[in-house]
Amino acid sequence: xxGWAFVLACAVGAGVVFAGVRLAGxxxxxxxxYTVLQFVVLATAWNILGGYAGYVNFGTAAFFAxxxxxxxxxxKFHPLPIPVLIVIxxxxxxxxxxxxxxxTLRLRGAFFAIATLALAVVLQTLVVNWxxxxxxxxxxxxxxxxxxxxxxxxxxxxxLVMLALAAISLVVARxxxxxxxxxxxxxxxxxxxxxxxxxxxxxxxxxxxTALSGALMGMAGAPFPYYISxxxxxxxxxxxxxxxxxxxxxxxxxxxxxxxxxxxxxxGTLEQITTVTISSAVNLLIVGVLLVAFVIIAPNGLVGLWQxxxxxx
Amino acid sequence: MxxxxxxxxxxxxxxxxxxxxxxxxxxxxxxxxxxxxxxxVNIAHPAFIILGSYIAYIVNTRIGLDPILTSVVALPAFxxxxxxxxxxxxxxxxxxxQDSMRGLAFFFGILFITEVVLILVFGVDYRYVQAxxxxxxxxxxxxxxxxxxxxxxxxxLAVFASLHLFLTxxxxxxxxMAVAQDQLALQLMAADPIRIKRIAFAISIATASMAGAFLIxxxxxxxxxxxxxxxRVFAICVLGGLGSLPGTLIAAVLLGVVESFTxxxxxxxxxxxxxxxLLLLTLAFRPAGLLGR
Numbered sequence: 001x002x003g004w005a006f007v008l009a010c011a012v013g014a015g016v017v018f019a020g021v022r023l024a025g026x027x028x029x030x031x032x033x034y035t036v037l038q039f040v041v042l043a044t045a046w047n048i049l050g051g052y053a054g055y056v057n058f059g060t061a062a063f064f065a066x067x068x069x070x071x072x073x074x075x076k077f078h079p080l081p082i083p084v085l086i087v088i089x090x091x092x093x094x095x096x097x098x099x100x101x102x103x104t105l106r107l108r109g110a111f112f113a114i115a116t117l118a119l120a121v122v123l124q125t126l127v128v129n130w131x132x133x134x135x136x137x138x139x140x141x142x143x144x145x146x147x148x149x150x151x152x153x154x155x156x157x158x159x160l161v162m163l164a165l166a167a168i169s170l171v172v173a174r175x176x177x178x179x180x181x182x183x184x185x186x187x188x189x190x191x192x193x194x195x196x197x198x199x200x201x202x203x204x205x206x207x208x209x210t211a212l213s214g215a216l217m218g219m220a221g222a223p224f225p226y227y228i229s230x231x232x233x234x235x236x237x238x239x240x241x242x243x244x245x246x247x248x249x250x251x252x253x254x255x256x257x258x259x260x261x262x263x264x265x266x267x268g269t270l271e272q273i274t275t276v277t278i279s280s281a282v283n284l285l286i287v288g289v290l291l292v293a294f295v296i297i298a299p300n301g302l303v304g305l306w307q308x309x310x311x312x313x
Numbered sequence: 314m315x316x317x318x319x320x321x322x323x324x325x326x327x328x329x330x331x332x333x334x335x336x337x338x339x340x341x342x343x344x345x346x347x348x349x350x351x352x353x354v355n356i357a358h359p360a361f362i363i364l365g366s367y368i369a370y371i372v373n374t375r376i377g378l379d380p381i382l383t384s385v386v387a388l389p390a391f392x393x394x395x396x397x398x399x400x401x402x403x404x405x406x407x408x409x410x411q412d413s414m415r416g417l418a419f420f421f422g423i424l425f426i427t428e429v430v431l432i433l434v435f436g437v438d439y440r441y442v443q444a445x446x447x448x449x450x451x452x453x454x455x456x457x458x459x460x461x462x463x464x465x466x467x468x469x470l471a472v473f474a475s476l477h478l479f480l481t482x483x484x485x486x487x488x489x490m491a492v493a494q495d496q497l498a499l500q501l502m503a504a505d506p507i508r509i510k511r512i513a514f515a516i517s518i519a520t521a522s523m524a525g526a527f528l529i530x531x532x533x534x535x536x537x538x539x540x541x542x543x544x545r546v547f548a549i550c551v552l553g554g555l556g557s558l559p560g561t562l563i564a565a566v567l568l569g570v571v572e573s574f575t576x577x578x579x580x581x582x583x584x585x586x587x588x589x590x591l592l593l594l595t596l597a598f599r600p601a602g603l604l605g606r
Contacts, residue, residue, distance in 0.1 A: 056417045058356075103597045110354045111551070111596055113417055115589075117356065118544035122589040129582055136582075239540065243425050246418050285429045292422035295415040296405045 006174055010167040018163055022156070030159045034227060036268035037162040038220050042241060043248035043260035044169040045216030048176060049209045050246070051254030054189030055109050059116030060245035062123045063093040063214045065236035067221025072133045072231055075141050082161055086222040093218025094211045101210035106203060124237040138232035141225040158227050162220075169216050173257040176212070185209055217245075240284055244271075247291040253303030262302055321455040326577040327570060328456050334569025335466030336531060338473050338562050339524045340542060341549040346476075346517040348547070349556040350493055351510055353402065354413070357420040359539035359546060360427035361518055365391070365525020366440075366534040367431060373442040380442045381468060384526030388519050395518025398423070399511045424539070431536035439533035447530060465527035472523055476516070477558045489513040493556070541585055548592035554602030563603055 001009070021029050042060055049055050067089030074080050074088065096119075104115040128136045143154050150157060176182045184205045187195035196202050225231045244267070252263025267287065274283040298305055340362060347355040368387050369380035378386075406416040446460035480486035488504045489512070496506040528534060549568055553560030568588060576584045595602060 050414065054414050056414050058421060100593075103593055107596060107600050109413060110348070110417070111600070113354065114356070114543075114547045114551075115592065115596065118547070118589040118592055121541065121544050122586045125583060125586040129580075239425065239428075239537075243421070246421060250415075250418055281429055281433050285426065285433065288422050288426040288429060292419060292426065295419050295422070296401065299409075299415055 003175060003178075007171055010170055014163045014167045018160060021159065027153075027155055030155045032272045034155075034159050034162050035272065036265065037159070037166045038224075039244055039248060039268040040166040040261060040264040041162070041169045041220040042217055042245040043252070043264040044166075044173045044257065045213045045220070046245040047249040047254055047257075047260040048173055048185075048216070049213040051249050051259065052177065052182060052185035052189065053206060053209045054185075055105070055206065055209070056113040056246070057116045057210075057213065058113055058242050058246075059119045060217055061237045061239060061241040062116070062120040063097065063217035064221035064224070064241050065120075065123060065127070065233075066093045066096055067218035068224040068231060068236045069127055069133055069221075070218075071222050071225045072139045072141060075225065076132065076139075082158075082223050082226065086161070086165070086219050089218040089222030090215040091218075093221070094215030097214025098207055098211040101207050105206045105210065120237055120239075120242070124233050127233045127236075134231070136233060138230055138235075139225070140230050141228075143226050143229060154226075158223055161223050165219055169219075170257055170261060172212070172216065173260070177257055181205065181208065240287070243284070243287055243291065244268075247287050247294075249301070250291055251294045251301055253301030255300070256303060259301050259303045266302075322577060324456055326573045328458065329462065330570030330573030331566060332458075332462040332466040332569070333573055334566030335469045336462070336524075336527055337545060337549060337565035337569050339465070339469030339520065339527055341546050341553075341561055341565055342473055342476055342558070343517040343520040343524065344546045344550050345553070345556070345558060345561045346489070346513055346520075349550055349561070350489060351513055351517075352493055353399075353514060354417055355420050355514075355517070356417070356543060356547075357424040357427065358517070358521060359542040360424040361391070361394075361521035362525045362528060362542065363431065363534060363536060363539040364427060365522040366529040367435065367525075368522070369526040369529050370440045370442055370534070373444075377443070379444055380526040380530055381464070381523070384523045387522045391522040392515045392519040395515035396511050398518065399514040402514075403507060403510070428536050428539065435536065437535055437537070439535045440529070441533040442529050444530065461530055465530050468523070469527060472520065473558070473562060476520070480558065485509070485512060490556075544585065544592065545588040548588040548595070551600070552591060552595045552602055554604040557602070557604040560602055560604030 017033075021033055042064065045063075046057060046060055049057055067086075070089050070092045071085045074085060080088075100115060100119060101112070104112045127133060133139055150160075152160070176185070184195075184200055187198070187200050188202050188205060192202055221236070224236070228235065244264075248263035248267050249260040250263070251267055252261065253259030267290070271283050271287065274286060294301060300307075340359075343361075344355060344358050347353045347358065365384055365387070369383045372378045372383040373380050402416065402419065406413075406419065446464050449460045451458040451460065451463070478486075480490055484504075488499055488502070488509045491499055492506050492509045492513070499506050499509065545568065549561060549564045552567070553562070553564035568591060571591070572584045572587045575587050
């Protein structure tokens with residue numbers, strides 16, 4: 001499928017989903033659907049660095065929260081429309097990713113992973129101590145009553161925004177995967193030393209992957225304050241974002257854009273169901289157990305299992 | 314905020330930092346072995362420490378046994394747990410080769426599962442233990458020496474010293490130090506590298522039992538505080554120089570003092586940021602650490 005056809009397919013797919021959810025005629029479907037789509041974006045973003053280039057990012061929550069808190073900042077400073085906030089969130093997260101990547105990516109992959117884990121703790125400390133964005137008390141972000149341009153209730157508008165972001169991130173991931181950039185990432189994942197020796201500019205590629213992945217995570221975070229309307233540091237920096245962003249691609253399969261999508265849709269939906277029917281703690285336990293089970297038993301995820309079952313070779 | 318103008322306060326901050334540093338040494342020594350020597354990035358280590366805290370808590374509230382004594386009794390159980398985890402890690406990741414990414418995800422999953430299970434069983438309330446020394450304090454001049462800090466610090470140093478002796482003086486210990494460098498040479502010395510690694514990893518998890526008891530003596534514990542220690546543990550480990558136990562001790566004391574100063578001068582809510590800053594600076598300017606090779 002050529003690139004333009006994939007873009008078209010994503011747009012049509014998004015349109016069908018939106019029409020379908022509207023037909024369901026229930027606000028809850030929009031709320032739950034928003035969360036699932038948010039995970040599609042986060043999982044796809046994680047996979048660009050983690051799946052394609054093989055560098056593990058434990059700091060998804062940090063990048064997500066950067067996007068969310070830049071929205072909170074502008075909400076207090078000078079309210080802006082959500083699409084602008086998304087661009088700002090992407091820029092902030094992308095730059096932080098670039099800066100941290102520059103400091104740690106020249107070293108072994110483990111150092112980068114540890115640094116991302118610690119990044120979440122530090123950014124949370126900064127936010128907790130920054131009263132302007134609410135500090136440890138959190139910040140109220142009151143939704144505007146309606147959207148002037150579109151005749152939609154606000155939650156449907158947010159859902160539509162996240163749907164667009166999901167489509168955009170899928171297009172980005174697929175484009176990267178099939179470009180020279182993607183092949184460069186794959187060489188880093190398979191054998192970084194050999195890639196470096198063959199003249200692949202590994203540091204530059206890793207920085208691109210980190211910035212791109214961070215920017216997409218920031219985009220996912222930017223509309224979040226409007227969705228949740230009361231943002232606390234502990235909810236923006238929740239570890240579950242990091243776990244889900246890793247678990248979903250691992251469960252789906254990390255080498256193609258399909259894996260994170262499948263993982264996020266399945267796991268995201270399962271989580272919505274268990275959160276409602278059992279409890280959110282049990283839900284998190286299931287995610288953790290599935291993550292460990294999949295990395296041990298099915299290292300190539302559901303996509304890998306599918307290929308093994310249905311390919312003739 | 315900003316109360317570091319008094320001489321007494323500074324002296325107390327240094328003392329508290331030194332005691333804290335001794336405790337950090339015990340928290341980090343396990344990771345120094347697993348990450349520093351064996352090259353296994355066990356980010357779940359702090360979760361095992363919290364597990365150790367909860368075991369000390371359960372035994373202390375049920376039968377009133379001293380938390381540190383409990384942790385010594387629990388050592389074999391933690392050793393066995395470590396051996397089992399290494400076996401799974403070896404079969405699933407090391408043996409298949411190349412894939413360090415999934416190994417990281419594996420430990421991250423374990424970290425998360427441990428935390429969630431503790432939350433499901435005990436809730437998110439802070440738990441604490443009872444012991445005579447927890448309430449007492451010694452005073453030397455203007456310096457306060459709370460025993461709840463002094464006892465864990467002294468015990469930590471004892472654990473640390475015995476591990477150092479074990480690693481440098483015994484055959485198994487030297488084999489552990491060698492296993493990351495040259496497995497073939499180790500086999501020629503009639504030592505099975507996998508067995509050596511299993512022993513080393515099991516020891517590293519066993520230290521979490523004691524570190525957990527020290528932690529709950531020092532402060533009340535709830536399941537998610539393990540996360541605060543991930544940054545600290547790896548900052549110390551990297552700053553000290555991978556695989557160097559003396560380096561780890563120096564870095565632990567350094568971090569303890571810097572954190573204690575930050576807490577006194579800028580407020581305790583800033584303390585978690587110190588370790589990360591230190592980690593980033595180390596990675597940027599001296600990735601080999603203080604005493605690294």
